Amino acid sequence: MSTIASHKKRSGLMDWLTxxxxxxxxxxxxxxxxxxxxxxxxxxxxxxxxxxxxxxxxFVGETFNQLLTMHGTTMIFxxxxxxxxxxxxxIVPLQIGARDVAFPFLNALGFWMFLFGGIMLNCGWxxxxxxxxxxTAYAPLSTTSAGHGVDFYxxxxxxxxxxxxxxxINFLVTIINxxxxxxxxxxxxxxxxxxxxxxxxxxxxxxxxxxxxxxxMFERVFDANFFNADNGGNAIIWEHIFWIFGxxxxxxxxxxxxxxxxxxxxxxxxxxxxxxxSMVFATVLIxxxxxxxWVHHMFTVGLGAVPNSIFAVATMAIxxxxxxxxxxxxxxxWGGKMKFTVANVWALSFIPTFVMGGVTGVMLAIPAADYQYxxxxxxxxxxxxxxxxxxxxxxxxxxxxxxxxxxxxxxNEKLGFLxxxxxxxxxxxxxxxxxxxGLLGMPRRxxxxxxxxxxxxxxxxxxxxxxxxxxxxxxLAVNMLISISSKYKVTSGDPWDGxxxxxxxxxxxxxxxxxxxxxxRGLDPLWVEKSAGNKEMTPAxxxxxxxxxxxxxxxxxxxxxxxxxxxxxxxxxxxxxxVGIGIGLICMLLRSVIDDHGFHIHKxxxxxxxxxxxx
Amino acid sequence: xxxYEVMKxxxxxxxxxxxxxxxxxxxxGCGDPTISTLNPQGxxxxxxxxxxxxxxxxxxxxxxxxxxxxxxxxxRFRAKKGDDSIPKQVEGNHLAEITWTVIPIILLxxxxxxxxYGTFKASAGDKAPKNQIDLKVTAHQFWWEFExxxxxxxxxxxxxxxxxxxxxxxxxxxxxxHSFWIPSLAGKTDTxxxxxxxxxxxLETGKTERVYKGKCAELCGASHxxxxxxxxxxxxxxxxxxxxxxxxxxxxxxxxxxxxxxxxKQNCMSCHAVGKxxxxxxxxxxxxxxxxxxxxxxxHNKENLKKWIHDPQKVKPGNNMPKFGGKLSxxxxxxxxxxxxxxxxx
Numbered sequence: 001m002s003t004i005a006s007h008k009k010r011s012g013l014m015d016w017l018t019x020x021x022x023x024x025x026x027x028x029x030x031x032x033x034x035x036x037x038x039x040x041x042x043x044x045x046x047x048x049x050x051x052x053x054x055x056x057x058x059f060v061g062e063t064f065n066q067l068l069t070m071h072g073t074t075m076i077f078x079x080x081x082x083x084x085x086x087x088x089x090x091i092v093p094l095q096i097g098a099r100d101v102a103f104p105f106l107n108a109l110g111f112w113m114f115l116f117g118g119i120m121l122n123c124g125w126x127x128x129x130x131x132x133x134x135x136t137a138y139a140p141l142s143t144t145s146a147g148h149g150v151d152f153y154x155x156x157x158x159x160x161x162x163x164x165x166x167x168x169i170n171f172l173v174t175i176i177n178x179x180x181x182x183x184x185x186x187x188x189x190x191x192x193x194x195x196x197x198x199x200x201x202x203x204x205x206x207x208x209x210x211x212x213x214x215x216x217m218f219e220r221v222f223d224a225n226f227f228n229a230d231n232g233g234n235a236i237i238w239e240h241i242f243w244i245f246g247x248x249x250x251x252x253x254x255x256x257x258x259x260x261x262x263x264x265x266x267x268x269x270x271x272x273x274x275x276x277x278s279m280v281f282a283t284v285l286i287x288x289x290x291x292x293x294w295v296h297h298m299f300t301v302g303l304g305a306v307p308n309s310i311f312a313v314a315t316m317a318i319x320x321x322x323x324x325x326x327x328x329x330x331x332x333x334w335g336g337k338m339k340f341t342v343a344n345v346w347a348l349s350f351i352p353t354f355v356m357g358g359v360t361g362v363m364l365a366i367p368a369a370d371y372q373y374x375x376x377x378x379x380x381x382x383x384x385x386x387x388x389x390x391x392x393x394x395x396x397x398x399x400x401x402x403x404x405x406x407x408x409x410x411x412n413e414k415l416g417f418l419x420x421x422x423x424x425x426x427x428x429x430x431x432x433x434x435x436x437x438g439l440l441g442m443p444r445r446x447x448x449x450x451x452x453x454x455x456x457x458x459x460x461x462x463x464x465x466x467x468x469x470x471x472x473x474x475x476l477a478v479n480m481l482i483s484i485s486s487k488y489k490v491t492s493g494d495p496w497d498g499x500x501x502x503x504x505x506x507x508x509x510x511x512x513x514x515x516x517x518x519x520x521r522g523l524d525p526l527w528v529e530k531s532a533g534n535k536e537m538t539p540a541x542x543x544x545x546x547x548x549x550x551x552x553x554x555x556x557x558x559x560x561x562x563x564x565x566x567x568x569x570x571x572x573x574x575x576x577x578x579v580g581i582g583i584g585l586i587c588m589l590l591r592s593v594i595d596d597h598g599f600h601i602h603k604x605x606x607x608x609x610x611x612x613x614x615x
Numbered sequence: 616x617x618x619y620e621v622m623k624x625x626x627x628x629x630x631x632x633x634x635x636x637x638x639x640x641x642x643x644g645c646g647d648p649t650i651s652t653l654n655p656q657g658x659x660x661x662x663x664x665x666x667x668x669x670x671x672x673x674x675x676x677x678x679x680x681x682x683x684x685x686x687x688x689x690x691r692f693r694a695k696k697g698d699d700s701i702p703k704q705v706e707g708n709h710l711a712e713i714t715w716t717v718i719p720i721i722l723l724x725x726x727x728x729x730x731x732y733g734t735f736k737a738s739a740g741d742k743a744p745k746n747q748i749d750l751k752v753t754a755h756q757f758w759w760e761f762e763x764x765x766x767x768x769x770x771x772x773x774x775x776x777x778x779x780x781x782x783x784x785x786x787x788x789x790x791x792x793h794s795f796w797i798p799s800l801a802g803k804t805d806t807x808x809x810x811x812x813x814x815x816x817x818l819e820t821g822k823t824e825r826v827y828k829g830k831c832a833e834l835c836g837a838s839h840x841x842x843x844x845x846x847x848x849x850x851x852x853x854x855x856x857x858x859x860x861x862x863x864x865x866x867x868x869x870x871x872x873x874x875x876x877x878x879x880k881q882n883c884m885s886c887h888a889v890g891k892x893x894x895x896x897x898x899x900x901x902x903x904x905x906x907x908x909x910x911x912x913x914x915h916n917k918e919n920l921k922k923w924i925h926d927p928q929k930v931k932p933g934n935n936m937p938k939f940g941g942k943l944s945x946x947x948x949x950x951x952x953x954x955x956x957x958x959x960x961x
Binding site for chain 2: 068134144233234236270274275305320323333334337340348356362367369439443448
């Protein structure tokens with residue numbers, strides 16, 4: 001076994017398949033997430049087309065249930081989460097002045113497991129029907145669902161969930177251990193803070209999901225009876241397990257977006273974030289309360305007035321830290337000199353839209369009133385206001401904001417505005433009427449409705465809005481495609497006059513991020529240096545050799561192994577399952593016995609790079 | 616002009632008053648009284664509606680304040696061309712931060728107290744007070760079974776109740792989760808499988824004689840969207856008559872429908888019952904001729920009934936009734952449809 005640091009340069013495809021560089025993994029997360037976002041969007045459009053008029057017969061019964069299940073599952077687990085983890089990968093190490101994440105190998109493994117989990121979930125479409133029991137997979141509908149759709153859901157989520165858990169742990173360790181000198185916790189940018197808390201939520205929320213999915217799997221594959229009332233099981237246990245995971249999950253999605261909004265609003269208002277400490281406090285408090293409120297998804301289950309009331313009050317309490325955040329953003333705007341770039345317009349449009357989703361959330365927290373809202377279109381409107389009006393608007397803001405840092409290109413601003421207006425107007429057209437559809441008695445997850453109940457016009461408007469959102473996303477895709485042209489190349493590492501460390505790095509970002517680890521002298525470190533008249537960060541160390549990790553193909557092979565094992569479990573081919581697990585175990589063994597000390601980028605190369613930047 | 620002055624000006628000029636008036640007007644009596652939560656007809660739904668109105672009012676206040684600050688900031692604090700000066704870097708403001716922590720807490724308390732009170736009021740124990748109707752609801756994929764245990768009457772899909780009456784409801788499911796919802800009368804309660812997870816709720820029928828629409832509100836399979844039921848609220852005497860007729864109803868036939876009854880006995884009664892005779896795994900068809908809908912969803916006429924018997928999967932995909940087209944001749948289906956349509960209570 002070699003103990004000498006050595007390095008093999010790979011290029012092209014092989015480089016991407018073996019990379020452990022957080023920037024490349026981040027890009028793959030982003031592109032993978034956007035790909036699944038398109039699939040989930042097409043599923044949504046199919047549903048809206050079915051509901052455009054009463055008693056339509058385009059996608060009925062089982063097919064519609066598959067669409068709604070796959071739309072929810074895809075958007076939450078395979079679009080929103082990977083896109084946000086993509087941003088975390090690309091940005092968090094740069095914001096804290098690190099050269100990579102703490103566990104680069106694990107990082108790559110997390111990505112490949114997400115990707116193969118997503119592919120596995122979607123295999124259902126081609127192998128006899130996708131999952132059809134809702135993204136919540138309530139038993140006994142999920143345990144008795146015919147075909148293998150739900151099995152693909154279980155195994156797909158199990159594989160990708162393990163990847164997400166690894167990602168969460170990785171970011172916790174990275175943020176705790178790898179901050180540059182001077183980057184204290186209370187100087188961390190808000191995006192890093194929210195990523196940190198979201199990672200903490202991943203750490204505590206995903207294990208319950210893993211357990212629950214194993215129970216579901218045992219029930220479907222090995223005839224266990226956890227949720228089967230006929231044999232002494234209890235279907236409500238699944239609801240608890242799912243929502244103990246599921247509620248923190250929505251905060252895992254929204255917290256990093258709060259971070260993005262904080263960065264973007266502050267940068268383009270040219271002001272430091274108003275009430276930074278209270279922002280951090282609110283983030284941590286929201287993260288804590290996230291685990292205290294899961295029963296508000298289950299108010300109608302019949303748990304009784306006492307538990308319902310306790311969880312109702314806990315739920316309402318979340319409005320307080322969230323309100324603090326909203327007002328802090330408003331007062332970051334107040335007194336600023338705002339530039340309306342596309343990134344900022346997305347972020348500013350987030351604020352009122354998210355507030356609208358937030359207030360319906362407080363309304364839903366009152367159990368007796370929730371008995372009317374629950375599982376109606378009112379709820380559909382509410383969670384799309386917080387997930388599309390919150391997460392997606394924020395993600396688009398982050399995409400336009402960090403695009404130059406991640407891809408060394410700027411997105412076209414004119415197309416950006418077209419993208420924004422189509423999507424933003426389409427969004428409100430789609431989801432605003434749905435509040436009223438719910439109040440007028442329309443249940444959610446229905447494939448059709450009868451005429452004469454005042455539901456027809458609003459459903460029609462909703463579908464038109466959805467088509468507009470679709471157009472908006474096409475414009476975004478076009479914008480990203482044309483940005484490949486060298487016309488859109490950026491030369492400056494700091495195109496927005498930024499405040500945080502990622503903008504202190506030249507473009508394109510060197511493999512080692514920081515030639516010299518920077519010395520952080522305050523909140524918004526780059527802004528601090530700019531205010532002091534410095535053009536760049538003060539280094540905390542002399543130029544020296546930089547230690548880097550080697551790439552590895554093992555994460556990919558390991559994920560393929562688990563993917564194969566998944567098929568074995570779904571089709572009850574134990575040999576195939578064994579082979580798949582075996583591949584994974586062998587990869588783990590190889591990883592353990594092969595000493596890989598990485599390699600060094602030598603001082604001379606770094607110095608040459610530095611001269612290149614200055615020339 | 617600072618933020619406080621702006622807010623004061625807006626509040627003094629009373630610009631918020633018309634907004635509230637407009638909102639209250641907009642929500643009043645909205646939608647179809649047989650299915651709208653905004654047009655409640657029974658006491659339970661009315662209580663829930665008043666909680667909804669209270670929360671909407673408070674939340675509208677929040678929205679107005681946030682939107683005002685937002686819009687003012689949006690227009691007042693744009694970067695002007697050529698102005699490259701750096702705005703003041705404000706760290707925060709303790710007074711302001713305490714204000715927007717405390718005021719939301721007060722608003723939430725105003726909301727939480729009636730909210731919790733209403734939640735206890737809406738809940739029902741497993742014992743019904745005297746002189747009320749007891750009702751057992753059992754949900755099936757994709758139909759509803761209603762049992763009046765004290766009266767010994769079982770019916771399906773259409774619930775008959777006297778007006779101005781409290782009904783104590785016990786709910787359970789035969790298969791997967793469903794949820795029992797009559798938007799105009801009461802919010803929903805889930806039906807869970809198994810004896811250990813029975814749920815209880817209550818509703819009040821209101822003072823109007825009317826047919827209300829009921830819905831299944833929990834995804835329960837392919838025909839979840841079609842799992843509708845009806846609640847017929849009638850006068851006290853009509854309800855009494857209905858009970859008497861239900862109890863005395865038997866599977867009788869006339870000369871015209873005897874052939875149909877024979878087909879029914881041979882093919883349908885292992886699952887369906889009329890009166891006391893027949894199985895209980897499918898909807899009880901006593902008084903079928905008086906029903907509002909076929910299979911809960913189709914208009915009530917003989918053509919639709921034949922269509923249903925021919926191929927139930929075409930109407931309600933995934934339901935448990937086998938296809939009889941091909942199994943029975945067209946004449947037999949016609950005869951059994953005639954027979955079923957003749958099953959009237961009076």
